[in-house]
Amino acid sequence: MNYDFNRDWLIKKFEEIRRRILNALEQLDDEQVNWRPDGISHSISTLIRHIEGNIQERIMKGILHEDVQTNRDNALKQTYVKRDELEKIVYYRFELVVDTLKNISDEKLEQTQLVRNRERTNLDMLHQCAAHYSEHMGQIFYIAKQILQENYKSTSI
Numbered sequence: 057m058n059y060d061f062n063r064d065w066l067i068k069k070f071e072e073i074r075r076r077i078l079n080a081l082e083q084l085d086d087e088q089v090n091w092r093p094d095g096i097s098h099s100i101s102t103l104i105r106h107i108e109g110n111i112q113e114r115i116m117k118g119i120l121h122e123d124v125q126t127n128r129d130n131a132l133k134q135t136y137v138k139r140d141e142l143e144k145i146v147y148y149r150f151e152l153v154v155d156t157l158k159n160i161s162d163e164k165l166e167q168t169q170l171v172r173n174r175e176r177t178n179l180d181m182l183h184q185c186a187a188h189y190s191e192h193m194g195q196i197f198y199i200a201k202q203i204l205q206e207n208y209k210s211t212s213i
Contacts (some may be wrong), residue, residue: 059162067157068184073193074150076211080200086138088203100199101137103192111149113154114185118169119178
């Protein structure tokens, strides 16, 4: 197993997700990050809080063994959050993920944690997190495009 390749790939992926979400947030105001198209859809603020909860559960609790209380149901409840607070969440939580990857040993990558009643290695779980956060990043872009329409600026540049 080439752990350095995986570590480097994951660091680049999480840094890209952070950069692109922050670029999308920069285009929106407080009301827009809390807007949702209907009563059953999520807002950008809810999606970011959900990602934060997942980082707390999978990285802080699962890898770093910190005593973190998470509540999945609360993370998905619509709660008004200001844009600058969301920017801090994105910046600092992804910084934690990147720092964890920079310092994690090969042995720690092979250790397992229970994820939805299934044993998974930390490496496998980190790749799943990259995919999971990318999916939510796409939702964030879609919502931002709905709001901003022709004024939306691509984050891939």
